[in-house]
Amino acid sequence: MINRGSTLPPVGVEHLVVDRDDEAALTAALGTRTFDVVVDQVCYTPVQAAIAARVFAGRTRRYVMTSTIEVYDPATAVLPTVPPGTPVPEESVDPTGWQVAMDLPWHDDAYLEAHYAEGKRQAEAVFVHAGGFAFAAVRSAHVLGGGAQEFTGRLAHYAGLIARSEEITVHETALPTVFIHYEELADLLVWATAADFTGPVNACSDGLLDVYDLAEIVATPIGREAVYRTVPAGEKASPFSFDRHYAMSNTRAKALGFSFSRTTDWLPGAVAEALAALSAAPTD
Template sequence: MKILILGGSQFFGRKLVQLLLENNDEVTLLNRGNHADGFGEKIKRIICDRTDKTAFEEAIKQDYDLVFDLSCFDFEQAKHACEVFNGRVKKYLFTSSISAYVERNDHLSEEQFNPLDFELANKVGRKEHYGEAKRQAEISFIKFATFPVTSIRLPVIVDAEDYSLRLQRHVNSIKNGLPLYFDNLQGKISFISADDAAKTLFELAGKDFSGTINAASAKPITLQRFIEIIEKITNSKFILAKQKLDNNVSPYNNTGDWCLHCAKLQSLGIKLQEIEDYLPGMVESIHRTG
């Protein structure tokens, strides 16, 4: 199949590319070219800033079987993608976020945010409000796309080589005795590994499914358990910051639970690793190299 990935040069995008190449698909990446992807002549590349509407339109010179959109963050980007790809793609997979849910609890099911029922107020960008921007992107695809769209709501994605360094920050802070602030260590959180994020996108592309779907490791863990895993591997003791400051708040901090319910994903036969199976290996890798 002819496949276009918007983004895809790093993190789980690179893992997705590898799966597609192993499946003998023809892969093209469209991005700004700021990061080397490492695939050499195995793939095609289009260097383009999608926020430049004219350049984006001119860059798309052929039709595609699939488009994976890993770099859409707001209403206008989604709308413009629809204008570019309407009539030119058979299926479109968009990476949304757990942040699209207005409320946070331990059982976030797809029905708790239906883009069809959402009233669009003022348009926002990712820097203004990441969750609201992702909600609005989902709305935009429903409103303007004439092709089937699957919006995959992902939780916190973890990997030993995460460019955001969120997991690394936790490991290194605990290892070096630097306090971290959490509001509620008993709060549960959903994770997904970068490998499983790529696997989910790959497998959903082959399913007769469109609409919104959650994708996360089936069993969330408490932040306390997350810390215990790091403590054990680093042989260090976590220090809870007594006061909340700008520079000590955990990137995973939450006042309660923040967990995705993934019955729909499981009904499609997509099974993901449990957190307890992959997190220790990631922590060990960071500990060993850090």
């Protein structure tokens, strides 16, 4: 496991502490180590991808990068038109033809946050052209589950709003998106390490949900109805309320042999975990 020391590895796992942005330090930390597969969970820019591609060339046969559904967001890039309601396939964003700009201010945190999707698109493009190992990009849907450890905290956010009868802001026409449970994403990443496909693959559970579907599932165990407020076009709404379409298709992953669950099968359990975490949280 390689990181800057912010997260400790499981017992028995070797831990290298190094900043991935420091190419010389990363090379020195790795020494003569080689790997069967590298799984990169935190590559956000083409600059980081280029460093990793140089450092790991010849050290691994396969490199799997965790990417994101956000690469398909039509608000952040000009993409091929997909018929409304049609889940977006991988070829809608082809990293082999995506332009890379290394001279953009990728080291600026504010710039990176505002250009998260473009950073992921360009990182994929760098790896695709780098050579030195087989490369696959796992484009993850919105990840949910884990209770207090859910890194976005969005289920808890919705649960809190509904429990307090506070408004959920939504678009006039809220379009559906796709989700994946964190354990299913972990399973898919493990599967991807042993597979032999290359290029991008979408990772999402079966079934599209819009913000109303999600809120209803969250509201059911609380015993209250969600309260909505519609925002004008262009105004920011609650998480998972989208006024643009980029729900993904998981057809390629299925054809390659991965079986997905249905979102509605695991989401109630994830909601229960979020509610339990809220109940256990200290109050002022």
